[in-house]
Amino acid sequence: MPDVIFEEIECKSAITRVSAGLNIGFRWMLNPYRGCQHACAYCFARGSNERPGYGTGRDFETRIIVKVNAPEVLRRDLDREGWRRELIGIGAACDPYQPAELKYSLTHRILKALRDYANPVMLVTKSPHVARDADVLESLAAVADVTVSFGIATLDEDVWRRTEPATAPPAKRLHAMRLLAERGVRCGVLLAPIRPGLTDEPRSLEDVVEASREHGASFVHDNVLYLRPGTKEWSLPALREAYPHLSERYARYYRGAHAPRTYTQDVHRTVEELRRKYDMAPPGRALPSAGQLQLAI
């Protein structure tokens, strides 16, 4: 594990409005941390963290911005006249249960504030640490709409170890999913990023959907790998090193940020069939007004 620097800051507002025109299923998002110790090479959020003096490579993984006053500021935000208890997305830009949470408990205190104001939330994580908040999530689910999406792209241990080694094994995420689902929290799986030649085989996709269903997931959302500037420069060299035989294919597929449309459509079709087979809800029903959900994961 590399040394990590926590850069503590105070924020003026805890929630930020999603950019106009970006349809990601919620209009407000909250990220208690910026940067992510989970260090996935393909992370979409690397690009969104680009700013002067802060790189999208190792800086993103080892210089974690911590909004230490976010829970208190959120209470003020929720108390504002005119706030309509809109859905807030947590974890769209960085994992709210990365190891920093064990030190700061910001997500835990944020969920308590949301519960006290009965405010709906959609949370995304790759960490089983979310299960530590089973009590508060259960009580929040009793008063507002709550969904927890677990990012699981594959159950293949070799691919997991090589591409997201700082995350918990998929089996542990599934275990946490079951625990929350049994407490009445609506859980689903974010089958993403689906990576050409690595996690896109129908059998591999089905393994994730089937296991998620067995562990209490009621919806599945899928995303094909998206390599925006800032992410691509970091992700492609890492991929070339781990999987040299895929290098030429990725260079061809990712001249821009997106894989070819026909490829993406084929993948979505396969996932749609799995959704039907395992009686899983599409994201539109699980995530209020969700459209093209594009998250860090």
Ligand code: SF4
């Ligand atoms: S994909 Fe998710 S878990 Fe991985 S580095 Fe990005 S925010 Fe963290």
